[in-house]
Amino acid sequence: xxTVSQISELRAQVKTWRQQGLTVAxxxxxxxxxxxxxxxxxxxxxxxxxxxxxxxxxxxxxxVNEDIENYPRTMINDQQKLTAxxxxxxxxxxxxxxxxxxxxxxxxxxxxxxxxxxxxxxRPGHFxxxxxxxxKLFNLVQPDVxxxxxxxxxxxxVIQRMVVDLSxxxxxxxxxxxxxxxxxxxxxxxxxxxAEEKAIAPALHQSLHWLGEQISxxxxxxxxxxxxxxxxxxxxxxxxxxxxxxxxxxxxxxxxQPASEDDTQLVILAAAHCGKARLIDNLQVKLA
Numbered sequence: 001x002x003t004v005s006q007i008s009e010l011r012a013q014v015k016t017w018r019q020q021g022l023t024v025a026x027x028x029x030x031x032x033x034x035x036x037x038x039x040x041x042x043x044x045x046x047x048x049x050x051x052x053x054x055x056x057x058x059x060x061x062x063x064v065n066e067d068i069e070n071y072p073r074t075m076i077n078d079q080q081k082l083t084a085x086x087x088x089x090x091x092x093x094x095x096x097x098x099x100x101x102x103x104x105x106x107x108x109x110x111x112x113x114x115x116x117x118x119x120x121x122x123r124p125g126h127f128x129x130x131x132x133x134x135x136k137l138f139n140l141v142q143p144d145v146x147x148x149x150x151x152x153x154x155x156x157x158v159i160q161r162m163v164v165d166l167s168x169x170x171x172x173x174x175x176x177x178x179x180x181x182x183x184x185x186x187x188x189x190x191x192x193x194x195a196e197e198k199a200i201a202p203a204l205h206q207s208l209h210w211l212g213e214q215i216s217x218x219x220x221x222x223x224x225x226x227x228x229x230x231x232x233x234x235x236x237x238x239x240x241x242x243x244x245x246x247x248x249x250x251x252x253x254x255x256x257q258p259a260s261e262d263d264t265q266l267v268i269l270a271a272a273h274c275g276k277a278r279l280i281d282n283l284q285v286k287l288a
Contacts, residue, residue, distance in 0.1 A: 001079070001082055001083040001087050001088060001089065001090055002088070002089050002090070003079060003089075003090040003092060004089065004090070004091055004092070005091070005092045005093055005094065005097065006093075006097070007093070007097060007140060010052075010089070010091050010140055010141065011140065013089055014052070014089075014141060014142060017049070017050050022048075022049040022050050023047075023048040023049045023050070023144045023145070024048055024049070024050050024051075024052060024141065024142070024143045024144055024145075025044035025045075025047050025048035025050070025051050025052070025143055025144065025145040025146065025147065026044070026051075026052045026053075026054075026137070026138070026141045026143035026145070026146040026147070027040045027041055027044055027051065027052070027053040027054075027087075027146070027147050028053070028054045028056075028133075028134060028137050028146070028148075029053060029054065029055055029078075030055065030056065030057045030058065030071070030188070031055040031056075031057065031072075031073055031074060031075065031078050031188075032071075032072040032073065032074050032078070032188040032191070033074070033077070033078045033081050033082070033188075034178075034186045034187075034188065035178050035186055036149055036151065036177065036178040036185075036186040036187075037081075037149075038081055038082075038085050039149075039175055039176075039178050040147040040148070040149060040175050041053065041082065041085040041086065041087055041147075042085065043147045043173055043175045044145065044147045044173075045086060047144070047145040047147075047171070047173060048143070048144055048145050050088045050089070051086065051087045051088050051089070052087075052088065052089045052090075052091060052141050052143065053082050053087045053089070053090050053091070054090070054091040054092070054093075054137055054141075055075065055078060055090065055091075055092050056091075056092070056093055056098065056133065056137075057071050057073065058098075058129055058130075058133045059095055059099070059103060059129075060099070060103055060106070060108070060125075060128070060129030060132055060133060061125075061126050061127075061128075061129030061130050061133065062126075062129070063123050063124065063125060063126065066123070071188075072188060072191055075092070091137075091140075091141070098133070098136065106132070107132075108128050108129075108131075108132045109128070109131040109132045109135045109162060109166075110127075110128045110131060111127065111131050111158045111161050111162050111165070114154070114157055114158055114161055114255070114256055115127035115128070115131070115154075115158050117249075117256065118154050118247055118249065118256070118269050118271070119154050119155075119271060119280065120154070121247075122246050122247065122271065127154075127155070127158050130155055130158060130159070131158060131159070131162050134159055134162070135162060135166070138163075138168060138170060143170055144169075144170065144171065145170065145171045145172075145173055146159075146170055146171075146172055146173065147173045147175050148172060148173070148174060148175065149174075149175050149177060149178075150174045150175060150176055150177050150282070151177040151185045151186070151187065151280065151281065151282070152280065153267060153269060153282040154256065154269065156172070156174050157254070157256060159172055160172050177281075177282075179205070180202075182201075182202040183202045183205040183206060183209070184198070184201050184202045184204075184205060184279075185205065185279070185280075185281050187277075187279065187280075189277045189278065189279070190277065190279075192275065192276040192277040193274060193275060193276075193277050194275060197242075197274045197275040197277070200241050200242045200243060200274065201243070201274045201277075201279060203237065203238055203241035203242075203243060204238055204243060204270060204272050204274075204279055204281050205281050205283075206237075207234040207235075207237045207238045207241075207248075207270075208234065208248075208268050208270055208281060208282070208283040209283065210234060210237070211230055211231065211233075211234040211248075211250070211268055211283070212268060212283045212285045214230050215227070215230065215250065215266065215285050215287070216285060216287065219264075219287045224261065225261065227250040227258070227259045228250075230250070231248050231249060231250055231268075234248055234270075235248045235270075238270075238272050242274075243272040243273065243274045243279075244272060244273040244274075245270070245271075245272045246270075246271035246272055246273060246278065247269070247270065247271055248268070248269070248270040248271075248272075249268070249269050249270075250266055250267075250268050250285075251266065251267050251268075251269055252265065252266065252267075253265040253266055253267045253284060256269070263287075264286065264287040264288040265284075265286055265287075266284070266285040266286075266287065267282055267283070267284050267285070268282060268283045268284075268285065269282050270282065
């Protein structure tokens with residue numbers, strides 16, 4: 001695997017591949033890689049000849065109360081994992097390369113409506129930062145395919161909408177969440193959990209699973225489904241386990257609007273605080 005930090009080096013390598021008629025898949029990350037990230041590389045291999053990954057801790061997507069300086073950085077281990085996974089090129093730019101004029105003077109991309117609720121409400125400006133950096137990286141790499149993990153379900157929807165709205169010739173490949181045996185979704189932020197917190201953290205996914213079963217059972221029995229009431233019950237279970245629910249909503253799987261009786265493609269979106277870690281998770285529920 002070749003590692004580059006300069007835009008010119010990245011573009012030169014991609015240009016060479018293009019001249020050879022090769023296709024390119026892209027896996028953008030913020031580093032501190034785990035098996036979930038590596039599953040994105042494995043998926044990328046199914047769709048392209050060459051794999052580009054990036055590691056960039058994006059300051060634009062961190063809020064004023066979020067400590068970017070303490071975000072875990074494990075570059076040597078990350079490089080080893082990406083090499084073992086068969087990554088061809090790793091792009092590791094500095095903030096000065098990505099935002100040479102500073103954040104205050106940087107143009108930005110904002111995807112309306114779908115960015116507003118859930119994590120967008122809890123973390124104002126977060127999805128502006130995500131959309132901007134992903135758009136910029138897409139312009140640099142110009143991939144045929146890009147892979148994103150479905151643990152960040154709202155993020156995937158934001159990026160898919162941006163690609164459509166801005167007519168980008170890129171196929172977005174959502175990749176299933178990788179979980180621990182307990183059901184806890186793999187996340188770089190799981191490293192913040194103490195042993196005691198890690199024991200209760202799976203309550204988040206367990207409650208989503210219960211909620212999904214209740215919805216499916218109600219649909220099968222042709223009952224009226226109280227999405228809000230059931231979600232409140234699930235949130236109480238999460239809180240009773242020792243977590244603190246940020247949000248928990250049943251939504252239309254594409255628009256992310258609150259679910260209605262007529263919807264058959266649903267997603268349950270949730271976030272909860274467990275000690276210092278803010279955990280997010282989701283569960284898709286298909287009723288027909």
